[in-house]
Amino acid sequence: MSFRKFSSDTDVIAFARQHSDLFTAEESLQVEEIGDGNINFVYRVSGADNSLIIKQALPYVRIIGEGWPLSQDRVRIEAEALQLEANHCPDLVPQVYHYDAEQCAIVMEDISAFENLRIAMVERKQLPLLAEHLGRFLADTLFYTSDLYLDTYEKKSLVQRFINPDLCKISEELFFWDPYCDHERNSINASLRTDAEKLWQDSELKLEVARLKIKFLNQAEALLHGDLHAGSVFANKQGTKIIDPEFAYVGPAGFDIGTVIGNYLLNVAGQANQQGEYAERSDYQQWLLAGINTLWHTFEQRFRQHMLAETRDPSLQLGEYADWYISELLADTLGYAGTEMIRRTIGLAHVMDIESIEDAERRADSERLALALGQILIKERTTLSSITQVIDRIRSELYCR
Numbered sequence: 001m002s003f004r005k006f007s008s009d010t011d012v013i014a015f016a017r018q019h020s021d022l023f024t025a026e027e028s029l030q031v032e033e034i035g036d037g038n039i040n041f042v043y044r045v046s047g048a049d050n051s052l053i054i055k056q057a058l059p060y061v062r063i064i065g066e067g068w069p070l071s072q073d074r075v076r077i078e079a080e081a082l083q084l085e086a087n088h089c090p091d092l093v094p095q096v097y098h099y100d101a102e103q104c105a106i107v108m109e110d111i112s113a114f115e116n117l118r119i120a121m122v123e124r125k126q127l128p129l130l131a132e133h134l135g136r137f138l139a140d141t142l143f144y145t146s147d148l149y150l151d152t153y154e155k156k157s158l159v160q161r162f163i164n165p166d167l168c169k170i171s172e173e174l175f176f177w178d179p180y181c182d183h184e185r186n187s188i189n190a191s192l193r194t195d196a197e198k199l200w201q202d203s204e205l206k207l208e209v210a211r212l213k214i215k216f217l218n219q220a221e222a223l224l225h226g227d228l229h230a231g232s233v234f235a236n237k238q239g240t241k242i243i244d245p246e247f248a249y250v251g252p253a254g255f256d257i258g259t260v261i262g263n264y265l266l267n268v269a270g271q272a273n274q275q276g277e278y279a280e281r282s283d284y285q286q287w288l289l290a291g292i293n294t295l296w297h298t299f300e301q302r303f304r305q306h307m308l309a310e311t312r313d314p315s316l317q318l319g320e321y322a323d324w325y326i327s328e329l330l331a332d333t334l335g336y337a338g339t340e341m342i343r344r345t346i347g348l349a350h351v352m353d354i355e356s357i358e359d360a361e362r363r364a365d366s367e368r369l370a371l372a373l374g375q376i377l378i379k380e381r382t383t384l385s386s387i388t389q390v391i392d393r394i395r396s397e398l399y400c401r
Helices: 009-018 073-088 117-122 130-143 152-161 165-176 190-200 203-218 253-271 278-310 319-346 360-379 387-399
Strands: 030-034 040-046 051-057 065-069 096-100 105-109 222-224 233-235 240-242 249-251
Touching: 009 030, 009 040, 009 051, 009 105, 051 073, 073 096, 073 105, 073 130, 117 233, 117 253, 130 222, 130 233, 130 240, 130 253, 130 278, 165 203, 165 319, 190 319, 190 360, 203 319, 203 360, 222 253, 253 278, 253 319, 253 360, 253 387, 278 319, 278 387, 319 360, 360 387
Parallel strands: none
Antiparallel strands: 030 040, 040 051, 051 105, 096 105, 222 249, 233 240
16 A cells, blocks of 8 residues: 545544554544644544544645655654654653554544643743753653663664654744845734844854854754644643654754743743733743742752762762763853754744734834744853843843843
8 A cells, every 4th residue: 555645534433543542443434624734734533432642744835735745654753753752751752652654644542631832932831840840851752862861772762763854944944044134934014024124134143153054964963853842732730742853863962942932032022022011921921030940950860860860970970970961062052042942033934922912013013022032042142041040130131122
């Protein structure tokens, strides 16, 4: 059997029955298409008491068509990344029930009990476990897929398994190229055009972005989720689920951490002009900054513990090396957080944290704040030596507005 796109609900239901044991033969099943549908098809199949998700990858970007081809190997990468992440953080990712190579489809756990984090943040919901869960996920998935833990053969095999050129190319262009020139893919608020043009002429900023890009291209440090924005996280007050690692590849660890922190800060920028009372919005900004602090400290403490107890190469177990490593990782994290903020503001793919602000001038004010914070994180990443200094620097930028 060769690849065949599901053409009807009947096809989806038959696939669900074949590759899971959640449903009885007699019960009636319903199909609902979910997700933004930009790249893949995602379906929820529901019975009387159970449900599951089926994700099918097409050989091209769905919303564009065959003019933008994409390797369907990305669905294998996603399935294997989820399974590998589950080895270390089983409570933080959906369970994969089945991966079908011929149909380029994954059957997995339905996480509809959790809410999309981006929506939750826009609505100013405080999730008490979120930051600790994200810090733990990052510490465990990054350490156990790095040279600190794997031997030479295991690590090289991991790099080979997760070669992902089509989706890496998307990230390379959207993060490190498009926002720093007048590219046709960019989407820029007319009120922000002058700010964008000034950014395009900032040679100091562009040099730092070039340094971050070359690490993204060449530093095979750990297996990354690769697209760890707020839309890839679902959460409630009891737990967290991280989904959609189809951009996974072996790259610089700071990229994943920075992308998460950048999304916290995009919401900080959005809350400056979102609806609601100033005090409520300001309180939520402080909750977000406290979350960044918790996330980083959870990550650092857990990662250091792993380095001390489980690093296999004795030459990498020096305490001084751990100090240097974490310092370098923080600098990378801040830089990549900055690139995430800038590309979500003047690049192709914006976020509802800011886009949902209806008034164009107020939206532009939040966009300027996002650009300012992004540039600070990139330019000052080597001088901000602790997460406390980072948060203080961000607060000073907020208070001077």
